[in-house]
Amino acid sequence: xxxxxxxxxxxxxxxxxxxxxxxxxxxxxxxxxxxxxxxxxxxxxxxxxxxxxxxxxxxxxxxxxxxxxxxxxxxxxxxxxxxxxxxxxxxxxxx
Numbered sequence: 001x002x003x004x005x006x007x008x009x010x011x012x013x014x015x016x017x018x019x020x021x022x023x024x025x026x027x028x029x030x031x032x033x034x035x036x037x038x039x040x041x042x043x044x045x046x047x048x049x050x051x052x053x054x055x056x057x058x059x060x061x062x063x064x065x066x067x068x069x070x071x072x073x074x075x076x077x078x079x080x081x082x083x084x085x086x087x088x089x090x091x092x093x094x095x
Contacts, residue, residue: 007031028052 002008005021007030021027035048039057047054 009034 003024005024005027007019007021007027009017009019011017019027019030021030031049031052032054035052035054038048039046039054045057045060047057
C-alpha cells in the first residue's frame with residue numbers, strides 16, 4: 001500500500017495488479033477485506049500487508065497465543081500446563 005492511495009497485489013505468475021482508490025481510508029478497507037478473506041480461507045495467523053495489521057492478531061501475538069491444540073498433541077506432551085481439552089463443537093444447536 002502506498003501513500004498515493006494505490007494498492008499493489010503481487011501474484012504467483014509475477015505480474016502485479018495495481019488498484020487506485022480515491023482515499024487512503026478506502027484503500028485500507030480494501031486491504032483489510034482481502035486480509036480477512038485470506039485469513040478465513042487459507043491461514044488465520046497471517047497478515048497479507050505489512051502496513052495494515054489486524055487488531056485480533058496483534059493482541060494474540062502480544063499474548064503469545066497460538067491456534068487450537070488437539071487432544072493427541074496434549075497427550076504426547078505431558079509437560080504442557082494446559083487443562084484437559086474436550087474436542088466438542090463450541091456451538092451446538094438442538095432443534
